[in-house]
Amino acid sequence: MKILIRIIQFMLNEIVEIFSSVWIFLMGIGFYVILPILTFFAFLALIIGKNWNGFIGILLFTFIACAVFGIIKFIQVFLNFILGFFLNESEENKRIYKEYKQWYESVRNQEYERRKRTQEEYQRQQHNKQNNSNSRFNYKSTNDNGIIQKFEKYLDFLGIDKNGEITDRIIHKAFLKKMKVVHPDKNIGKDTTAQAQEIKAMEDFLKEQLEYYLMQKEKK
Incomplete structure (x- = not known):
């Protein structure tokens, strides 16, 4: 009907x-x-x-x-x-918003441990950065465990120009745009939880490594 x-x-x-x-x-x-x-x-x-x-x-x-x-x-x-x-569209909109909120909270909770490990990795890299603050920036010679390459790979995936302005706000805006693509309402019959978790992990990584990336880029 x-x-x-x-x-x-x-x-x-x-x-x-x-x-x-x-x-x-x-x-x-x-x-x-x-x-x-x-x-x-x-x-x-x-x-x-x-x-x-x-x-x-x-x-x-x-x-x-x-x-x-x-x-x-x-x-x-x-x-x-x-x-x-x-x-009854008003009730349907409330239901969709409630489901989206629950889904988002579930993704965030599942990624808690991953964010924790990423933060620890970031702190170790910050320590290494301070010890090598006078070294010249070079992708091949910098001992960053691939953070720079990984950072720029995530930027490309989220559609962020690595040569343009990069801020927490820009990263979050690109994250929301990608999350809409994998939202359950647009993928009926498909389980997109893993994709959503991966995109959320990308946002967390970019935000946590943003300061390090920008500082390394200035040395270039």
Whole structure:
């Protein structure tokens, strides 16, 4: 039943949208072609015969055009509201948000140990960095256990330009974009938990190694 209602909703929206587009086209012709001509003759009538009927007609023409456009948009909003009420979309949205929150919390909890190990690794690398702060930055010679290469690999996966600005905010924004791709609602019948965990681990690694990466990059 819900599928049938959604099909009807889609068809009605498309019909209203077509009417709206046609009316906008007609309004464009009216305002850019007809209205200037009417204004010219109304101005002549005012100068020659001191007749204000032309300007009154222009105002009426403009009012009717805008009113019809407003009515079309109101019908579209009203239809969506009524059909949304029958489909109980507000409750469905709450349910989806609740499921997403539970899913996100589950992924975060499962990655707790991984983040802990990554933090310990970061602290060891910071110690090594301080001991070698005067060394020249070089991918081959730097004893960073592949952190730089791994960092840039994750940047490429999340779609972040390694030559551009890199901040926690940019990393988190790219993370959310990737998480939407593997969200259960977009992968019905598929278990994307492992992918989500991997993406979350990437975000944690990038945030934890960001300072180290930027400092090493400055040495280059």
